[in-house]
Amino acid sequence: MKDTGKNSGQSRLITRRQTLQGAGVLGLGLALSGLAAPAIRAQGRKEIRFLNCETGKDTLAFFDRIAKEYQEKTGIEVRVDSVPLGEAFTKITNGIRSGTPYDVANVGFIGHVLLLADQGQIVPLNELTDPYEWGNNILFPMDDKVYWYPFDYNLSVIYYRKDLYEKLGLSLPDTWDQFVSNCQATIEGRRKGCIFPIGSNGATNWMSVAFMWAEGVKLFDDQWNVTLDAEGMKSKAAAYLDFMEKLYPTMPPGAIQADYATVLSNVVGGTVAHGPYAGRVLEAAERDNPQVAENLGIMPYMDSAGKNKAVSHGYDGWVVLKTDNTGPAMEFMRWMTTDRLVDFLHTAPVHFQPARLDIYDNDQWRSNPLITKYGEQIETMRKMVTDDNLLVTSIDTQGPAPDIRPGKVFEGFVMPEMLQDKLIKGMSSTEAVEKAAARMRELIK
Template sequence: MTYEKTKGGVWTRRQALKGAGALGMGLALSGLAAPALRAQEKRPIRFLNCETGKDTLAFFARMATEYKEKAGVEVIVDSVPLDEAFTKITNGIRSGTPYDVANVGFIGQVLLLAEEEQIVPLNELTDEFKWGNNILFPIDGKVYWYPFDYNLALIYYRKDLYEAKGLSVPNTWDAFAGNCEALVEGRQKGCLFPIGSNGAANWMSFAFLWAEGVKLFDDEWNVIIDNDEMKPKAAAYLDFMARLYATMPPGALQAGYSDVLSNLVAGTVAHGAYAGRVYEAAARDNPDMGGRLGIMPYMDSAGKQTAVSHGYDGWVVLKTDNTGNAMEFMRWLTTDRMVDFLHSAPVHFQPARLDIYDDQRWRDNALIKQFGAEIDQMRNLVTDGSVVLTSIDTQGPRPDVRPGKVFESFVMPEMLQNKILREMDSAEAVAQAAAKMRDVIK
C-alpha cells in the first residue's frame, strides 16, 4: 500500500507519507474553511490520476470525452506518478484550487485528509457492493475512499522447473528454501527478494513474517516485535532470509520493482514476488513464460498459515464547492465505466469489489481468460479469512500514520541488511529494529 508508481510503467508501491508535505499536513491544512457541498452549477471536474500506464491514460482520455457528451461536464485529467500525488493534492488545497477527485495510494494519507475534513465519505458509493477483505478501512463507520484494486505481492514460481525437478509447492520455510536451492543452475538463480532500503523490499520481502504471526504493534501502538513472543519468530525469519539470499542473483541489495519483474519475465530466477503485472508483462514480452509461472501465497515455518503482502489503490472525493458534480461523476465512473477502467490493466488491477469477478463483461477479456485460473486464485486470497492480508503500512489496530513512518524509515530492510550483509546476530538485529521503530513513531 508505500511508495512510488512506475519505473517504465511498472507499478511499484505507494509513497508513504513522503516528506514534510505529508507528515506536516495537519499544520499545513489547519484553519482552512470547509467549502460548501453539492453545488449544482456544472463546473469542470478536476481529476488527479496516478495510473500512468499507456492503456490507462488512453482510457481516461476517452472517459473525459464520453462524460462531457453524457453530462455536459468537462473532466480535466491531470496524470502524475503516484509518488507526486499527495504533494499535488495538498498544494492544491493550500492554494485554494483543490482537485475534486484524486487517486490516493496509502491509507495513511486518506486518514490525514479525513482528519482535516478535506474529503467526504463515500458510503453512498461503497455500501451497495461487497468487497474483499481488509480494503475499505472505515473510520468510525465512514468509508473515505473508493478502492479500485488490490496490488497484492504474491510469490511467483516456475511450474515447469518444479515439474522437471519433481518439486512440490512448499508450505514451510524449509521446503521453500530447499526448492530455491534445488533450482540454482548456472545463470538461473533460486529466487529474488529485495533487501535494499527501498519500497520494493518493504512490499515484497516481509509477508513471510506476517504468515508467521509476527506483528509490529499491539492494540495500544506499543512496538512488540522484540517481545518474548515475537522476537524468536522474527529472528528465525532472518535466519531463513539469509538462507534464501545465498540463492539470489548478485545485486539483491540494489534490486527494485522493475528488477524483480524483469527477472521473472525473463526466467532468470525461479521465484520472486510481484502483483498481477507479471502476467501482463509476460504476455507482452515473453509469451511462453506466462504459462510457466504459477503463484502461491507466502508461508510460515510450520505449514499452518499463509499470507500475502497488502497493496491497494483508490480514489477520494475532496470537499470542494464542486463536490456534488464530483459525486455524480464518481457514480458514473464506478458503475458504467468501472469494467473499462479495470480492463486497461486487466490482470494487474485485481478487483477490490467482489461482484466484478462474476461480471461477464469483465471476464470477456483476452488476458483475463488466459489467466483465469490464476485470477480465481487471487480472488480466493482476498476472500479467505484464514489468509493473513497485511503489510508494513497496514500494521496496527487501525489505520494510522505510524506504520507509514516505519515504512518510510526503512527499518525492516535495514534489519535484513544487518543480518545478511553485516552478519549481525539475528536477535540483536531484531532488537535494533525495534529500538528504531520506537524512535520514528515518537
C-alpha cells in the same frame, strides 16, 4: 457494505510501488496544517477536476475517452491531470491551498485518506461502496464511514515456474525449509532460485517481509506498543532472519540494489525460478516473454511450520474532495464506478485486481482475453482476498487502527535495515531484531 477482512480498520501510508516524493509521511501533518477550512474555488465553472495517478498508456487513453463521453452526456467538462503516484498528495494539498482543489483524486496511501478526512477535506463514499461486497481488509472504515473507493489490490504474491516444478518433481512448499529446498533445486547455469530485495527501498518493504507475517509477527499491540522484540515475538522475527540467511545464497548477486524493476525483469526474463510481485508480472511476461508467461504460477508466502499463509498488502483508490463541486463530482463517480469501472479495470486487466467481489463474476470483465487466459492465476488471487485464513497485511497496515505510525516505520526502512544487519553485516538475528525494535520506538515517539 462488507469489509470481511481481518484488521479492517488498519491503514496504509506508503505505496509498495514507490516511497513518497515531496511530502513524506513524517511531514504529512505539516503538509495539511492550516487546511481545516476547505478552500472554495471560483464559482460558475462547470468542470470536474480529476487527479489520476495510473499513467499506463491504455489507462490514459481511457480517461481521455470517458472525459469526452461524459461531457457529451451531461455537458460537464472533466479535466484529467495525470501524475505519478508519488506526486499525488503534494498536488492534492497544493490545490487545496491555492483555492483550486481537485474534485476527485487518486490516492494509494490510506494514511493520506485519514489525514484528509480528519481535516474535513474529503467526503464519505458509503453511498458508492455500501451496495457491494468487498474483499478482505480494503475499505478501512473510520467510524463506519468509508472515505475512499478502492479500485484494485496490488498484492505482492510469489510467482514460481510451473514447468520447472513439473520437470524436477517439486511440490508447492508449505514451510520455509521446503521453499529454500525448491529454490536450491531450481538453480541451473545462470538461472538462480529466487530473488527477494533486501535494500533500503519500498520494494523490500513490500516484497520481502510477508514471510514474517505468516510466522505471526506483529509490530504493534492494541495500545501501539512496539512488540517486535517482545517475549514470544522476538524469536519469531529472529527465525525469519535465519530463514532469509538460508534463502540469500539462492539469489542473484546484488539483491541489496534490487528494486521493483529488477525483480520484474528477473521474473519475466526467466533468470530466477521464484520472485514476488503483483499481477503486472503476467502482463509484462505476456508482452515480452510469452514462454515464461504461460509457465508462471502463484503462491502465497508461507510460515516455518506449514500452518499459516500471508500476502503483502497493496491497493489504490479514489477520494472525492469537499468543494463547491462535490455534488457533480459524486454523480461522475457514481457513473464511472458503475457504467465504466470494468472498462477502467481492463486497461491493466491482470494487474488491476478487483477489490469489489462482484467484478470477478461479471461477464464483461471476464471476457477480456488476458483474464480468460490467466483465469487460474486470477482465481488464486481472488481466493487470497476472500479467505479469512490467509493474512493480508504489510508494514504500513500494522497496528490497531488507522495511524501514521506504521507509515513512519515503512518510510524509515526499518525492516530492510534489519535484513541488511543480518545478511550483509553479519549481526546475530536476535541483535538485529532488538536494533530494529529500538529504531521503531525512536521513529514513533
